[in-house]
Amino acid sequence: MSSRRTFLKGLASLAPAASFSDLFAAQNSTAHQALVIGNSQYSDMPLGNPVNDASAVSKLLQTAGFVTDTQLNTTRSNLIASIDRFTQVIKQSQTQVVVFYYAGHGAQLDWRNYLVPVDAVVTKRADMQSRCVDLNNLLSQLSKIKDKTFIIILDACRDDPFGNRYKLESKGLSQFDAPVGSLLAYSTSPGKVASDGSGANGLYTENLVRELSLPNVRVEDALKRVRLNVRLASNGDQIPWETTSLESDVYLFASANKKQSASDLERLIQEEIADWSKVKDSKVQDQWVAYLRKYPNGRFSEVAHQRLKKLMVEQSSKPTFSAVSSSGVASAKNKKELAGNMKPFAPPETGGAVRLGPGLTVPKLWKPSQSPYSVGRYELxxxxxxxxxxxxxxxxxxxxxxxxxxxATITRVDTDADLVEINNGRIILDLMGNPMSVRGRKFDTPLVMIPAEFQLGKKWTATNISTVNGQRSFVTYDVRIAAVEKIRVPAGEFDAFRVDAHGWNVTNDVELTETNWQVPGLNFSVKRETMRRKRNGQIVFSERLELMELYQQKTVLDLSI
Structure with missing residues (x-):
């Protein structure tokens, strides 16, 4: 059982200006290795920006103290040789942090991803394997190298990489769940394509370099800001995504700050709660954007993303451009480029009712990915x-x-107030199903235990102040989507995402653990286990909830992202 003190120290990395005891600052260059590749000079489908993008990323990493091998316009033999050299270097015991960046054409075939050298001539399926470079082989090699941290960044989803010679069966790249100790970042969602851009850099890498250059910012938080910027700048046409199994926080530029006490951390969290209170009822997109930029991995970022998405659906006829730059100001050139490529957001298509119970067939509400390399990613x-x-x-x-x-019976739904009442207000949830009030215990903000989307390895924090019988207590959790499991309850057998949460009631010094099994598309948990322990190990609360029957009137027809 971890201590309250240890848990609070872990919170430091989640707050601005906190201490960085578990970071990888680029102080010893031999411990930080990078391979950066940019391919532009394709004979059939040349690209304008990958060489510029690779050069910008290379400069950034060198500034951060990485030993960087930069390869531009690589042939297949050169690309393979570079990767082989790189693999040998990163096996060395002193290597700690590894970055692989690729910009250029990429393609998928049979769930495998391929990097396209500039000399690749592809006219049929077999040419993909013999004339391109299989990225999955590199990822498999990395997964066998232990005790390292890997950051893989792919800006490799341009359209029609082989022109008229060969038309791909599937666009973009296939999703690959990150091996342990790694983070994979893609410039756009699986099966989608990314813009090469007409400026000095592509839209993704332009934002990537800017956000990663900021001091004292976790790589994961920087990438969340990149995703927000690119999503808004393209009006949802290009949405970067990441998959992570990192076991430590990673910073490119970090300074050692004074260690903070539990009271300091609680003060920082109170500041975030205050900022949340200012924006929680807002109908202005830019206010939500500003909140998410400040707190990319904040305690309410899951809710904030969901509410921003809702606003974008409602206001799709009036697109904003504020996220093109970190300052929130779009250039005239960017506005002109993007205005002609707007695609409005659409609300989800809905289906009929779901009934679950003994003797009833369990419907397949979500379809697990057919890819052998990924579970997939799904809307709540x-x-x-x-x-x-x-x-x-x-x-x-x-x-x-x-x-x-x-x-539990839904007795009121107020979409404007983001409120769902159960049993005439005995329980109050937000529209994601996160509790705001439970049988007399009121939360000042939603306790975000349910995410906006399900993806293996996803992590976030959940924090609030609860009040019961006039007594206030501060509660905080680390939450992670840990697995996809078959789970049997009285209502039937389900493929469910297991969401693990561990935290503390800091005020009362009580350890908190909760495991939730969630099925995308279902409005209620399939199973939930909750336990609370005092510091001496004494269990003060132990409860298991299992779904017996369910009646739900509407479902989302397509949950895959």
Whole structure:
């Protein structure tokens, strides 16, 4: 059992200006290795920016203290040789942090991703394997190298890499879940294409270099800002994505700050709560954008992204350009370039009712990815309607003894207020299903235990101040989507995402653990286990919830992202 003090120290990396005891600052250059590749000079489909993009990233990494091998306009033999040299270098014991960056044409075939050398002539499927370079082989090699941190960045999803010679069956790149100790960042979503741009750099790398250049910013947070900027600048036409299994925080530019006490950390969190209170009821996109830039991995970023998306759906006829630059100001050139390529957001298509219970067939609400390399990525997909109902069996986790059958009925839904009431207000949730009030315990902000989307390895924090019988307590969790599991409950057998949460009631010095099994498209948890322990190990609360029956009037038809 980890201590409250240890847990609070871990929170430091999540707050601005906190201490960085577990970071990788580029002080010893031999410990930081990078391979940067930019391919532009293709004979059939030349690109304008990859060489510029690679040069900009190379300069950034060199400034951060990385030993950087930069290869431009590589042939297949040169590309393979560079990767082989790189693989040998990073196996050395002193290497700690490894960055691989590629800009150029990329393609997928049979769930495998390929980097396209400038001399590749592809006219049929077999040419992909013999004339391009299989990225999956590199990722497999990296996964076998232990005790390293890998950052893989691919700006490699341009359209029609082979021109008229060969038309790909699937566009863009295939998703690949990050091996342990690594982060994979892609310039656009799986199966989508990215803009090469008409300026000095592509849209993705322009934002990437700017955000990674900022001091004292975690790489993961920088990439979340990049995703926000690119998504808004392209009006949703290009949405970068990441998959991570990092076990430590990584910074390119970090300074050693004074260690902070628990009270310092609580003060920083209170500041974030205050900023959240200012924006939580806003209908202005730019205010949400500003909040997410300041708190890319904040305690309410999952909710903020969901509300921003909702605003973009509602206001798609009036697109904004504020996210093109970190200052929130778009250049005239960017506005002109993007205005002709606007694609409005569309609300999700909805289907009919779902009924679950003994003897009833469990519908397949979401389709697990067919890729052998990825579980996939899915929207939460909740649409609450008055009259939706879930019946749950409640039991003690230790004894297994059933204590009650609990029925939850939706009695009010207010989309403007982001509010769902259960049993006439006995429980109040936000539209994602996160609790705001539970049987007399009120939360000053939603306790974000349910994410906006499901992706293996996804991490976030959940924090709030709760009040019960006039007593206030400060609660904080680290939350992670840990696995996809088959789970059997009285309502049937489900493929569910397991969401693990560990935290503390800091005020009362009580350790908190919660495991939730969630099915995309279902409005209620399939199973939930909750335990609370005092510092001496004494269990003060132990509860298991299992779904018995469910009636839900609306479903989202396509949950895949």
């Amino acid at each position: 997909g909740r649409i609450f309607t008055v009259g939706d109902q879930a019946k749950n069996r409640i039991s003690d986790m230790l004894s297994g003894i059933e204590t009650e059958v609990r029925v």
